[in-house]
Amino acid sequence: MNRKIKVSAVSYLNTKPLLYGIERHSIINDIDLQLEYPALIAQHLREDTVDIGLVPVAAIPSIPNARIVSDYGIAADGKVASVCIYSRVPIEEIDSIYLDYQSRTSVRLAQVLLKHYWKIAVPIIQAPENYIELIKGKTAGVIIGDRALQQNSHFEYVYDLAEYWKTFTGLPFVFAAWVANKDLPEDFISKFNEANKNGLAHIDEVVAENRIDYYDLQVYYRENIQYDLNEENRKGLELFLEYLKDPTIV
Numbered sequence: 001m002n003r004k005i006k007v008s009a010v011s012y013l014n015t016k017p018l019l020y021g022i023e024r025h026s027i028i029n030d031i032d033l034q035l036e037y038p039a040l041i042a043q044h045l046r047e048d049t050v051d052i053g054l055v056p057v058a059a060i061p062s063i064p065n066a067r068i069v070s071d072y073g074i075a076a077d078g079k080v081a082s083v084c085i086y087s088r089v090p091i092e093e094i095d096s097i098y099l100d101y102q103s104r105t106s107v108r109l110a111q112v113l114l115k116h117y118w119k120i121a122v123p124i125i126q127a128p129e130n131y132i133e134l135i136k137g138k139t140a141g142v143i144i145g146d147r148a149l150q151q152n153s154h155f156e157y158v159y160d161l162a163e164y165w166k167t168f169t170g171l172p173f174v175f176a177a178w179v180a181n182k183d184l185p186e187d188f189i190s191k192f193n194e195a196n197k198n199g200l201a202h203i204d205e206v207v208a209e210n211r212i213d214y215y216d217l218q219v220y221y222r223e224n225i226q227y228d229l230n231e232e233n234r235k236g237l238e239l240f241l242e243y244l245k246d247p248t249i250v
């Protein structure tokens with residue numbers, strides 16, 4: 001393949017360790033890299049305007065020719081810290097919920113847990129861009145990514161969805177995986193994997209480059225996010241995709 005391979009990665013802090021490796025590997029010369037929020041990555045893969053994306057796993061069934069091409073992704077075995085339901089009242093008392101328009105996976109994870117774990121049926125409200133300021137009274141909201149990390153001390157009730165998934169199923173949860181929508185050269189895929197792996201060996205450097213005061217990135221990268229799509233993670237993924245066959249989960 002002579003043209004550059006178009007790669008779309010998540011624009012949040014969670015992806016920085018993988019990007020650190022990709023940007024410093026010779027593979028960077030073979031790719032056009034763009035960063036965007038997860039729902040847009042899914043849309044671009046579906047419309048075939050990119051070749052590989054760090055795709056929200058819930059979108060995989062809607063992408064023609066989708067296949068997971070890498071051993072790396074975004075998962076969590078217990079608390080993830082950046083995917084939560086935020087609320088002013090206990091979850092049993094909420095009467096409606098906003099779902100983050102930037103998400104495709106966590107918004108469905110929230111619906112699976114509301115239905116099967118908390119066993120409550122609440123109407124979903126379409127979230128406008130400023131929906132975070134509208135989370136009040138009995139209206140809760142799902143928030144993902146850096147905006148979620150920033151909200152952790154601002155709400156009385158914070159329900160970490162990877163933690164509740166673990167309690168509910170005993171399994172880790174996979175949020176996103178590198179997915180291609182076409183055959184790509186094998187040597188490209190192996191270099192891409194190597195680049196991802198290299199990045200994970202440089203967490204200290206990534207933390208030093210991304211100074212934030214609202215969360216401890218050492219904890220985030222080393223304890224919350226799991227980057228390796230190991231066998232346990234894949235079991236969690238399979239089970240989640242089973243739950244998504246339920247047409248009431250949108």
Ligand SMILES: C=C(O[C@@H]1C=C(C(=O)O)C=C[C@H]1O)C(=O)O
Pocket residue numbers: 010012014038039054055056057074080082083102103104105106107144145146148175176
């Ligand atoms: C852990 C996270 O995982 C993500 C959540 C996604 C989703 O809900 O669709 C998609 C990609 C990941 O960025 C996060 O964004 O905080």
